[in-house]
Amino acid sequence: MEIWRLITVAITFSSLVIPEIFANNGTTVPPDDVCAEEKCSPYGPVVRFPFRLKGKQPENCGYDAGYDLNCDYMNRTVLEISSPSMKFLVKNISYKSQMIQVNFAEGCQLKHLRDLDISAIQFQFSSPGYMVHRYTLFNCSLVNNNTRYSGYPYWSISCLDTPGYEVIATASNNEIQSLSVELCTKMYDTNLVSAEIFEMKNMLNLAWSLPRCKSCEVHEGGICGRKNGTNNQIDCYGGKTYKFDVLKKLLIAGPIIGCLFLLFAASAFYHVYSTKKLNKKNQMRIREFLEDYTAMKPTRYSYADIKRITNDFKDKLGEGGYGNVFKGKISNEIYVAVKLLHNSTGNGEEFINEVGTMGTIHHVNVVRLIGFCADGFKRALLYEFLPNGSLDKYIFPEGQEHHSLGMEKLHNIALGIARGIEYLHQGCEQRILHFDIKPHNILLDNDFNPKISDFGLAKLCEKGRSAVSMTAARGTMGYIAPEVFSRHFGNVSYKSDVYSFGMLLLEMVGRRKNIDATVQNVSQVYFPEWAYGRLVNGEDLRIQVEEDGEDKIARQLAVVGLWCIQWNPVERPSITFVLQMLEGNEENLSLPPNPFTSKDPINPTNPSVHRRTLGSGLSVISESE
Incomplete structure (x- = not known):
């Protein structure tokens, strides 16, 4: 039937x-003639969707207000941005590659560099060979006009010079070797910009990602435009469609x-053939993703390249449920860590998550994705090699070679992790929720600067949304926020990463796992609750310290950690406020409400026992319950 x-x-x-x-x-019916192409002058660039030439085209011809262009008194095409107010002369617009080439308008526009926030507008730096960094500007005295700085890693900004002084810029994370401290004074730090903006020898290349018209303009040979009768929906006009x-x-x-x-x-x-069809579908899903990904930074390698880079997987660094990690070498100077994923790595979601997320972000406290491999069912990810390994071996030294880090170094590591999380939550076009913050996923470079890694469980969401939807719990036992297990405890949001970070801070203080099943005294099993009791009673944390003042640092980390693991997500601070508490004075910190007298609807009479149960294996409560 x-x-x-x-x-x-x-x-x-x-x-x-x-x-x-x-x-x-x-074919699709073309738009009205009212949105026909326009120019400021016969020699100016052609202006059409997603851009709109103000005064010559109606408002509904552009994608949104951020794509409006003007004609100045010399009939030159001008792009204005408001964060801060800067003007650029438009030289060329490539609609197929979604790139606009501009020059500065009259005057020293670099005076607005301090307030320039490229993430606040619809454009991104896109020129090859220029890395996006935070840059620091210095005002350097010219002694007898003999002292000048030029060439990498310094850029002279002549239009900001003053008599007898030269203004230079350099990446904030560079080691400043030849810069004279006596002759130079720091002016300020910029937001994330490209070094190309300092040179401007030819043109500055800016790309836009929305609307996504590349498939229409390149593959179908059509012209992208607004769909009739809609706000921001697009259609392909004049192109052939294969369906x-x-x-x-x-x-x-x-x-x-x-x-x-x-x-x-x-x-x-x-x-x-259900199994065979499922595998083909997953492979197609990855191929479609990689086709859209070709314009991004990481390099794609074949499986033969991976074998050559790792010397046939000779030097194994570690292993996990996802697969094995091997040390590799791209050149004599560049070493990489190669994560070789198991063939049975699900439907490709974690692979797409990691490549798609990490390929678009660059931050000193986030591990850099150098390349990837998607050769049939063989998948691998190539990261920068960090010789000091992961944080867990420095705070859980049992059964391993003993490694010791002082409390001051741990405090610096905590600050770096918090800055990395703040970048993921606030500094990207879309908020990135990591969902697996733990010591094993914090890698340390030569100077023990932390870098967040492993974005296989990450999830993207709009910055304006207060909650995200999830179909199943994700993360590692002992670090997962309670609301990730059940919506009874609140909505899943960026506060879930704050909870995991708080658990990590408490493990750094105690130099042990928060939940220790080997301890005989049950009252000592859950370290955070034990630490809160001692702080409330004005007692020290019995932490072994090597230098004066380290006990205060331990207390500061513990108090911040206890704020982060509040049972109710609303009572947890944002990661920005957490960073302020870590950077502030320990004496100004107050103890949070007791996170162990919980409003837990499942076990209100003995919340601490329930919390230990949660960390050691609470069953997942589905969202429909």
Whole structure:
């Protein structure tokens, strides 16, 4: 009975919908002439969607207000941004590569550099060979006009010079070797910009990601425009669409026979080749993702390249549930850590998550993705190699070679992790929720600067949203916020990462796992609760310190950690406020409310026991419950 119902639906669809589709002969009706191309001058760039030339094209011709262009009194095409107010002369617009080439307008526009926030507008730096960094500006005295700084890693900004002084810029994370401290004074730090903005020898290249018109303009040979009667929906005008060709062949064979054949064939393949079809679907999903990803920074390698880079997987660094990690070498100077994923790595979601997320972000406290491999079912990720390994071996030294880090160094590591999380939450175009902050995913470079790694469980969400939807819990036991297990405790949001960071801070203070099943005294099993009790009573934390003042640092980290693990997400601070507490004076910190007298609806009479149960294996409560 069900099959005949499906057949009836298929016949109705073929007889009614398909003829309607072919009424337009495989093309889309073009937009009105009111949005035709315009220029400021015969030699100026052509202006069309997503841009709008103010005064010559109606408001509905552009994608939004950020894409408005003007003609100045010399009939030059001008792009204005408001964060801060800066003017650029538009030299060329490439609609196929979604890139606009500009020069500074008159005057020293670099005087606004301090307030320039490229993340607040719709454009991104896109020129190859220029890294996006935070830069620091220095005012350097010229002694007898002999002392000048030029060339990498310094850029002279002549329009900001004053008599007898030269203004230079350098990346904030560079080691300043030749810069004379006596002759130079720090002026200020910039937001994240490209070094190209200091040179401007030819043109500055800015790219836009929305609207996504590349497929229409490049592959279909059409022109991208606003869909009639909509706000920000787009359509492809004048381009050929392949879906109509497929439907035309089905129409020739006859709607009834074709629908019946597809229906029975789909049923047969579902039962006989379901596994094979699922694998093909997953492979196609990854291929489609990689096609959209070709313009991004990380390099794609073949599996043969991976074998060569790792010397046939000779030097193994570690292993986990995802696969094994090997040390590799791209050149004599560049070493990498190669994560070789198991062939059974699900439907490719974690692979796409990690490459898609890490390929678009650059921060000193986030590990850099150098490349990836997607060769059939063989997948690998190449990261910068960090010789000091992960944080866990420095705070859980049992059974390993003993490593010791003082409390001051741990405090600096905590600051770096917090800055990395703040960048993920606030500094990207979309907020990135990590969902697996733990010591094993914090890597340390030569100077023990921390870098957040492993974005396989990460999730993107709009900055304006207060909560995200999830179909299942994700993370590692002992670090997962309670609301990730059950919506009874509140909505899942960026506060879930704050909770995990708080658990990490308390483990750094105690130099042990928060939940220790080997301890005989049950009251000592859950370290955070024990630490809170001692702080409330004005007692020290019995932390072994090597230098004066380290006990105050331990107390500061513990108090901040206890603020972060509040049971109710609303009572936890944002990561920006956490960073302020870590950077501030320990004496100004007050103890948070007791996170262990919980409003837990599951076990309100003994919340601490329930919390230990949560960390050691609470079953997941689905969102529908």
